[in-house]
Amino acid sequence: MANNDGNNTADQPEPQEPESDVLSATLSVDAVFELLASNQRRDMLHVLRDDPEKTATVTELITHLMDQEAQRTGTRPGRDQLEMTVHHIHLPKLTDAGIVEYDARSQELRYWPDKRLEALLDYISEWDLA
Template sequence: MSGKTRNEEQAAMDGDRAGVDAAIDALGHRHRRQLLDHLADQDDAIDLTEAAHTLAASDRLSVEDLRFDLYHLHLPKLEGLGLVEFDEGSKEIRYRPDVRVEALLETIDEWW
């Protein structure tokens, strides 16, 4: 026996499911996947403008539009999951590895 009550076990399972749902939601947008892939290949943090240029290389949106989307949409979602750390002052983005998310990214990459 685990020593947990049935309600505690259910709450833990619900929390795990919520985490999976949040990760799948975060990886549901190609810009977030591309950013995480790029950050995973870096030895250090990158700045917001560099991130926008990286995404612009494979997109029809302008660097300015991508910078706006990163700042207002994508980075808050990724930061909320603990996948990136964004420094408002320096505008630097640092990757925070997560083996579960990396496994999801690999699975998504295999599909496409």
């Protein structure tokens, strides 16, 4: 069969539409557990996942983490210490796993969904509320 350009398209596969905006599970179970082991990373993932654009700035995330920590413990953590933890621990883990893309110039993060991670994140969240 030839297309309008005269090229044979019978051997070319049809492009596949993604099933949804959530990628199929690509992380190993160990990687998912590693990412979700920190309540701060879980909080960051919730913010990113729940944002309509799947984005947030580092400043927004740090402010959210400070609020969450104050709720959990009754004391507000120091912003500088939390910012160092985010930049040197949490962001590298999330970007190395391919879950977050980080633009250092704009200080913006973009979340790339993973079904396995989100299923366990939801389960942990329900358990935390119980």
